[in-house]
Amino acid sequence: MAKESFAQALAAVLVHEGGYSNHPDDPGGPTMRGIIQRVYDAWRRAKGLPPRPVRQIEDGELKEIYRRQYWDAVRGDDLPAGIDYVVFDGAVNSGPAQSAKWLQRALGVPADGQVGEVTLAAARAAAETGPGGLVDAICDRRLAMLKALSTWRVFGKGWGRRVADVRKLGRSWSTGGRAPTPGIPVGEGEAAKGALASARPAPKPEAGAGAVAGGVIASTVAEAVRQIEPHAAASPALSTVFAGLTLLGLALTLGGLAYVWWSARAAARRADALDLVPGQGKA
Structure with missing residues (x-):
């Protein structure tokens, strides 16, 4: 034109x-x-x-x-x-x-x-x-x-x-x-x-729900470990359960941290692709 x-x-x-x-x-x-x-x-x-x-x-x-x-x-x-x-x-x-x-x-x-x-x-x-x-x-x-x-x-x-x-x-x-x-x-x-x-992008509820669910499970495992620990030395079976739960708790904690890191990276990539990084609008 x-x-x-x-x-x-x-x-x-x-x-x-x-x-x-x-x-x-x-x-x-x-x-x-x-x-x-x-x-x-x-x-x-x-x-x-x-x-x-x-x-x-x-x-x-x-x-x-x-x-x-x-x-x-x-x-x-x-x-x-x-x-x-x-x-x-x-x-x-x-x-x-x-x-x-x-x-x-x-x-x-x-x-x-x-x-x-x-x-x-x-x-x-x-x-x-x-x-x-x-x-x-x-x-x-x-x-x-x-x-x-x-x-x-x-x-x-x-x-x-x-x-x-x-x-x-x-x-x-x-x-x-x-x-x-x-x-x-x-x-x-x-x-x-x-x-x-x-403007901020609409939140993705599934990400928040996943983090909350992981936290609840990790907390439940941690409480079970706390209850078993005093009796673990007296029972080989309880000792095995205690060790397993301890490892499970550690895995859940690391998994939760990894999930938070992955979510942040994914959100950043999505924001960059869609140009959603906060900046100037109409001025």
Whole structure:
């Protein structure tokens, strides 16, 4: 797309942003057409203007914020057709650095959250051979991260529909199609985004349950050892049981420590793969 693709991409983004919202579960707080109060305050301060409610944001202000803080931040003018919109929408929803990482991981280049010449060259090459596949890879990563967030239970329906629409429109534009901007009504609270890049992943209950169960068993074995120990010397059978239980207790303790270590490593790998390491969201 040429540079005028910003207007087309922004129109598509605003379909999903809706109007004003201030959902209690949205860390972003008051939001108007996708711009949160914190962003609006910072923009007005930079302009030497007094703060005011984001609900009063003007069209000119809205367009400049979207272009400077999201479109330009991911180098939308330099990205291939369709890919520019997909990355731009992700930047609006989860922050420019996060969206850049989805693009970079999909391309297999270092994911530093900054769209530079290496990323752009890889994106152009991918657009030449299979732009639809790149769109899918970006959207798949985005959806996987969103589903892992604790706020998925509140905003998941709207987020899932949004990613599906972005995927469809991005694929169309990336292959030269002229699919119209979708006119999908956004329900109350579904457009709210929050600081997705810094949100914590939903806990995995099975990991906690396993650790608790292991601790209960180890404690039970330790109590049995304590009860048998005074009588072990007087009975070969009890001595054997005592030795066995002691070894079992030691094995359970070591196993528990190994499980905690393994769980931490697995969680770290999962967080890295899904870009869930706490960081900056929309600022």
